[in-house]
Amino acid sequence: DTAVSQTPKYLVTQMGNDKSIKCEQNLGHDTMYWYKQDSKKFLKIMFSYNNKELIINETVPNRFSPKSPDKAHLNLHINSLELGDSAVYFCASSQEGVDYTYNEQFFGPGTRLTVL
Amino acid sequence: AQKVTQAQTEISVVEKEDVTLDCVYETRDTTYYLFWYKQPPSGELVFLIRRNSFDEQNEISGRYSWNFQKSTSSFNFTITASQVVDSAVYFCALLYSGGGADGLTFGKGTHLIIQP
Numbered sequence: 001d002t003a004v005s006q007t008p009k010y011l012v013t014q015m016g017n018d019k020s021i022k023c024e025q026n027l028g029h030d031t032m033y034w035y036k037q038d039s040k041k042f043l044k045i046m047f048s049y050n051n052k053e054l055i056i057n058e059t060v061p062n063r064f065s066p067k068s069p070d071k072a073h074l075n076l077h078i079n080s081l082e083l084g085d086s087a088v089y090f091c092a093s094s095q096e097g098v099d100y101t102y103n104e105q106f107f108g109p110g111t112r113l114t115v116l
Numbered sequence: 117a118q119k120v121t122q123a124q125t126e127i128s129v130v131e132k133e134d135v136t137l138d139c140v141y142e143t144r145d146t147t148y149y150l151f152w153y154k155q156p157p158s159g160e161l162v163f164l165i166r167r168n169s170f171d172e173q174n175e176i177s178g179r180y181s182w183n184f185q186k187s188t189s190s191f192n193f194t195i196t197a198s199q200v201v202d203s204a205v206y207f208c209a210l211l212y213s214g215g216g217a218d219g220l221t222f223g224k225g226t227h228l229i230i231q232p
Contacts, residue, residue, distance in 0.1 A: 033219050041155075041205055041227075045219030057219075090161060104151060105220060107161035 003027050006091050006108040013081055014116055021076045021111045023091030030096055032074035033105060034066060037088040046089075049074055050096075078113075086115045118143050120210050122223035129198055130231050137193040137226045139208030145169075150184065150191045151209040151220065161207075167191065195228075203230045 004025045013019055025032060031050040037043045047066045048055045054066065063079045078085060091108040119142040129135050141150065152164040165175060167184050175182045179196045195202055205227050209220040 035219070041225050043207065043220075043222040043225075045221075048219050055219075088159065092161075104163045104166045106163065107153075109160050 004091055004093055004106050004108040006089075006111050008111060009109065010112050010114075012114045012116065015081055015083060017081050018077070018079045019081060019113070020078070021089055021091075021113070023074050023076070023108055025072055025091075025093040025106070025108075027093055027095070027106060029093035029106075030071065031094050032068070033092040033094075034074065034076050035090040035092060035107075037090060037110070039087070043090070047074075047076075081113075081115045083115050086113055088112050118148075118210050118212055118221040120208050120221055120223035122206075122208055122226050124226045125224070126227040126229065128229040128231060131200055132197050134194060134196050135198055135228065137195075137206050137208075137228065139191045139193065139223060141189050141191065141208070141210045143210060143212055145212040147212070149211040151211070152182065152191075152193050153207045153209060154204045155207065155225070156204040164193075164206075198228075198230045200230050200232050202228060204228060 007022045011019060031048060033048045034046040035043050036046050045057050046060045049066055049068055065077045067075045067077055088110045090110045092105040094103050094105040121140045124138055127135060148169045150167045154162045154164055165182055172184050172186060181194045183192045191208060205225045207225045208223045211220050
């Protein structure tokens with residue numbers, strides 16, 4: 001009964017390819033996120049999405065696009081992969097609290113993407 | 117702009133020693149949330165604590181304790197009687213009240229090594 005799951009766990013691909021990473025949460029949360037962790041372990045928000053809006057970090061290249069088929073899923077699609085896209089990608093979810101308070105985010109296990 | 121600084125890149129102590137991980141944050145918001153996450157060598161991100169800006173009470177959970185001081189914009193984390201299993205990268209993170217969907221702003225992490 002994993003709370004936030006991601007597939008695949010590892011992804012090795014060639015430059016120029018298009019790939020997707022899937023994320024699912026069974027917590028009933030209303031907001032989902034994608035974070036990128038680089039080789040120095042630095043974590044940075046890429047996207048957040050709930051049923052009201054998609055917020056895109058302005059530094060994220062438009063080759064990256066989140067797709068949400070329903071409230072429990074937020075997939076990450078990446079076009080024309082580059083060497084610099086190699087990183088660990090984490091999906092997360094959270095539930096907005098009462099009176100617009102914010103609760104903790106629960107993270108998936110991560111997907112290690114290697115671009116050759 | 118939000119910023120989190122974890123000045124200690126790496127800390128190494130011998131088992132059973134107490135250790136404090138520092139976190140200093142910057143925000144212009146009066147309402148915000150602070151978090152600590154643990155990333156063990158296996159790579160997942162584990163939620164440890166959430167604190168909102170109106171709650172300056174220190175918290176203790178077993179061997180873990182947190183000291184939140186608004187006057188110095190710090191949210192430090194202390195592990196008492198450290199154990200080898202505490203070895204991990206620890207991240208401090210900030211979320212401002214209007215930015216739930218904007219995601220967490222993370223510090224660069226402190227790599228804690230507990231030697232047997």
